[in-house]
Amino acid sequence: MTEHRHNIPWWERVPLYVQIVIALILAIALGIFLGAGQPSPEHALFAKDLAIPCTLVLKALRALATPLILLAVLHSFLTTSIPGRSGRRLIFLLLTNTLAAILIGLLVANILQPGTWGQIGAPPGGENAVTKQFDPWGLLQDSVPEAIFKPLVDNNVIQLIVVALSFGIVLRALKSEQVAQGRTDYLPVEQMITIFFEAVIRVLKWVIILVPLAVFGIVAKTIALEGFTPFRSLGAFVVAVLLALFLQACYYLVRVSFGSWVSPIQFLAGGSDAFLTAFSTASSTATMPVTFRALLDKIGLRESSASLGALVGSNFNNDGTALYEAMSALFVAQVLGLHLSLDKQLIVVLTSIFASVGAAGIPEAGLVTMTLVFTAVGLPTQYIAILITVDWFLDRCRTAINVMGDMTVSCLLDGKQPKLEMEPALEEALHPESD
Numbered sequence: 226m227t228e229h230r231h232n233i234p235w236w237e238r239v240p241l242y243v244q245i246v247i248a249l250i251l252a253i254a255l256g257i258f259l260g261a262g263q264p265s266p267e268h269a270l271f272a273k274d275l276a277i278p279c280t281l282v283l284k285a286l287r288a289l290a291t292p293l294i295l296l297a298v299l300h301s302f303l304t305t306s307i308p309g310r311s312g313r314r315l316i317f318l319l320l321t322n323t324l325a326a327i328l329i330g331l332l333v334a335n336i337l338q339p340g341t342w343g344q345i346g347a348p349p350g351g352e353n354a355v356t357k358q359f360d361p362w363g364l365l366q367d368s369v370p371e372a373i374f375k376p377l378v379d380n381n382v383i384q385l386i387v388v389a390l391s392f393g394i395v396l397r398a399l400k401s402e403q404v405a406q407g408r409t410d411y412l413p414v415e416q417m418i419t420i421f422f423e424a425v426i427r428v429l430k431w432v433i434i435l436v437p438l439a440v441f442g443i444v445a446k447t448i449a450l451e452g453f454t455p456f457r458s459l460g461a462f463v464v465a466v467l468l469a470l471f472l473q474a475c476y477y478l479v480r481v482s483f484g485s486w487v488s489p490i491q492f493l494a495g496g497s498d499a500f501l502t503a504f505s506t507a508s509s510t511a512t513m514p515v516t517f518r519a520l521l522d523k524i525g526l527r528e529s530s531a532s533l534g535a536l537v538g539s540n541f542n543n544d545g546t547a548l549y550e551a552m553s554a555l556f557v558a559q560v561l562g563l564h565l566s567l568d569k570q571l572i573v574v575l576t577s578i579f580a581s582v583g584a585a586g587i588p589e590a591g592l593v594t595m596t597l598v599f600t601a602v603g604l605p606t607q608y609i610a611i612l613i614t615v616d617w618f619l620d621r622c623r624t625a626i627n628v629m630g631d632m633t634v635s636c637l638l639d640g641k642q643p644k645l646e647m648e649p650a651l652e653e654a655l656h657p658e659s660d
Contacts, residue, residue, distance in 0.1 A: 241433070242507070245617040248441035255441075256448025264449050272449035279439035279610045285432045287596040287606055289425060291377045294579060294594060295389050296422040302393035303400060303415045315533055318634045320578075322480075326473050326544035326630075327574050330552040333469040339461035340559025382576045382601040389579075429593060436613060443610045455611075462556050463615050469548055470626050477633040485636040486643045487524055495523035496632050503628040504621045509543070512628050520632060526639045534635025544630040545623030547577045550598045557599070557608040569602050576601040 259268040376384035400411040478489040499516040520531035558565045576598045596606045
């Protein structure tokens, strides 16, 4: 184990959040050195070039967004095993939780309006952004792509959703039919999708390695050219997101209190290890084993309920990510002085749901899918560069909410009657093993 750790490059042994904090400190120092809002012409020219790494990272994230969501949806349809009645209830719980998260996020963003608390200078290409006019009939006509792979090229979210759902449902049905017939023709397709999905995630991890460099460049450039004033609205955005996540946590506790036998105090105490692990790793996938054991051993749920919520639900249930992406869209619109009408906010709701499914359980993956939410309502993706500076912290907070949502679903599936202590013995008596 020790020998293997020595073979890992030093930058991979340093946690990503530590790298980003170091990058922030160095960027602040460089920004102050370059003038902190009053740079000389030479320093201003140099500061503008500092944003180049951030621009490249954003282009890479946007390129990865569409294949990530398409493959994530197809992979989930093919590999997830959900029993009939429990599966329908699971899907209902996941959808209601995600919708509640998005609506809470939009409500807080509309009331607090953090984007109006201070002006942020537009990144390169962001000044001339023009938002799309909402046209429901045009949206319906545009939902069917001219070619299967066109949504991948155009980053068209609605078309991508149609293609992903169509092929996902058909492939799931074909797999079920072949399994019932004892055939395995579906396996090569399933394996190919799995390999491509893992390949996209591997490339995404490479891009995420460059995030600290992008943070360093955009923060140093912003401080050098505009001083610290632009970060006032960013601080308001952090407060707004934390408030919305807190309200979502309260929503979970209310649902657990009225919809299951688990008390809110027992829920929080039993899930403390999972919440802390989620916050420290910023990965719901890495937290999954801890979540499952907490539901079984500390809270005392039935294994079927724990596995459906923690293991199956984690592939679809990213409420914190959906909330954050919806709030980010409204925040950037407010920064630009644009008004997102109710119909456009409904598009944000729709795209945030599917973007949260595509957000793989790895750190910073929400940054990738956020590009599609922005594109759907015509917002410039260049402004994601500003959000990168605080995303390392908010990512940990929303991951903890994602895990809390998984645990909530498990408790609701377990019902209002706790597991009896004699259940294993009764099961063994009713179904004795044959010698």
